[in-house]
Amino acid sequence: MTIRIIDGLGAVAEHYGLFVIDQWGVLHDGAQTHPGAVRALRELRALATRTGAGIALLSNSGKRVEASYERLSALGIDRDLYDLVVTSGEELHRGLLQRGRDDADDPFYGALGRRAFGIWWDDDRGILDGCDVAETDDIAAADFILCAGTGGSELDDYMPVLAAALDRDLPMACANPDRVSVQPDGSLKMCPGAIAEAYERMGGTVRWHGKPQRAVYDMIRAHFDTDAPGIGIGDSLQHDIQGAENGGLDSLFIAGGIHRQDLGRPLDPDQVEALARTRGVHPTYAADMFRW
Template identity: 30%
Template sequence: MTQIISQLSDISDRYDALFVDLWGCVHNGVKAFPEAVAALQSYRARGGVVVLVTNAPRSRHEVAKQLIKFDVPEDAYDAIATSGDSARAAMFTGAVGSKVWFMGHDFDLTFFEPLSLIDNPVHIERVPLAEAEGIVCCGPFDPHADPAVNRPEFILAKQNGLKLLCANPDIVVDRGERREYCAGALAKLYTEMGGESLYFGKPHPPIYDLARRRLSQIRPGISDASILAIGDGPATDILGAMGEDIDSLFISGGLAREETKTTHQPDPTALSDYIKKEKISPTYTIGALR
C-alpha cells in the first residue's frame, strides 16, 4: 500500500535526484503552483538535482520559455527532458519516413526545427495525408473534440500502412479548470483501429533514457535507487516509474482528484480503490506537491 506523506521534505533526503512531471504537478497549464515551486527550490538548496520530465511535444528550450510565462523560476530545476526531444530524434532518423502528415497546431511547428544531435538527419517534408509516408502527431486539431472525429483520416492512414509518431503520450490534461485531449488519445484510437503508434514519452523507456543522460551531465553516478519520480498521471508517471524500477510519488490532486476525493490530501479509502482500479503501486502519495 502507498504511504501518504504531508510534504516532499518528509522523504526527500532519501533521494539524490527527482524526475518531476510538469503539468498537474508544477503548473496547471496556465500558472505555477507556488507550493510546488518552493518545494523544488528547497530540495535543490539541500543539494538535490531536479530533472523535469515532461510529455510536452516540444524541445526543452521551448518548454523552458513556457515555464517563464507560467512563473516557474529557473532555480526550481536543473534540466528538462521532453517527449518532444525523444520523438524528434526518432523522426529525424526516419522512424515514420520523410513525408509526414502533421497533426497539431502552429505553436507545435518547432517540433520540425533541426536537431543538431542527429548525424545526417532525414529531410522531413509536411504533406497532405494522401501523400504521406507517416504521421507526426503533436496533438489534436481540436483538444476539446472527441478523438473519434479523426476516424475517417485514420482509416485511410491505416489502409496506407502509415505509422503514427506520438509526440505526447498523455491522454488528457487539465488546462486551468478545463480538460483537454492530448496526442496520446489519438495514438490510442489509432492503435485500437489496428494502426501502429510509436511512443517516446512516459511511460515508455526513451524519455527515461534521455532523463538519465540529462542527469548524468549534471551529476554522474546517481543510481536508479536514488531517483524519485513525481507525477499525477497513473498511466504515464506512475506506470513509467514502475517500469523503470524507480520509486514514485503520486500527486492525487491532479488528474485523479475526483476519484481519490482529494482536497488537501486524498481520502485513504478512495485512494486505495483508485490504485487497485488503475493497477498502480506508487511508493508514496500526496495531495499536491509541496
C-alpha cells in the same frame, strides 16, 4: 504495502538522489503555478546542492525543450531550480533527425519516409526543424502520421483519416502520449495520446515517446550518471506513476491533478490504493498537491 499519505516532498526527500518531476498538473496548470510548487523546488534545490541529487523536469509535451524553458520562466520557475528538462517532443525530434539513415539508432525512424501528415495544437513546428520532413495535408500522399496535438477536436473527427492511414499501413509517431490534460478551469482536454491509442487499437503501428516508456528514465539516469535511489512525481497514474515503476523509481502521486475528481479529501490511503489498482500501479506515496 499501504500507500503512505504525506503532506509534502520534504517528508521523504532526504532518501533520494534523483528527482523526476512532471510539469503540467504538478508545477502548474498552464496558466499559473500551483500553490507551494515554487517553494518546493527551492527547498529541493537547497537539498540537492547539499547532497548532489539531480532534478529533472520530465514532460509529455509534444513541443521541444525550449518551449518548456519559456513557459516555466514565464510562470516564475527559474532555470536554477532544476538541472534538466526532457520532453517527449524533443525525443521525437531526435528520432526524426535519423529519418532515412541506414545507421539510425532507432529502426522505426530509419525506415520513415519524408512526407508527414501532421496533427498539431498550433503553428509550432519546432520538432520538424532541421529534419528534412515535408508536411502534407493529404493522407494519401503521406509516408507517416506525426501526432503532436489535437487542435481541440473530438476523437471521432480523426477516425476517417486514421482509417485511410490504416488502409495504407502508415506508421504514426506520437509526440505526446497523454490521453487527457487538466485545464485551468479543472476540465479535461483530449491529448494526442488518445488519437495514437485509437490508431493502435485499430491495428496501426505507433511509436510512443515519453512517459511511461522506460527509455526516457534510462536516459535521465545516464545524464546524471547516477544509480542513486530515485523518485518520480506526477499526477497521472497511467503515465507518471507507471513510468516511475517502469524506470525503477519510487513514486509520489499528486492527487490534485487529473484525478482530482476521483478521490475525496482528506486523502484516504484505501481510496488511493483502490484507484491505483484500476490502473495496475502502486504509488509509494501520495499527496494532494506538490509542496514541501
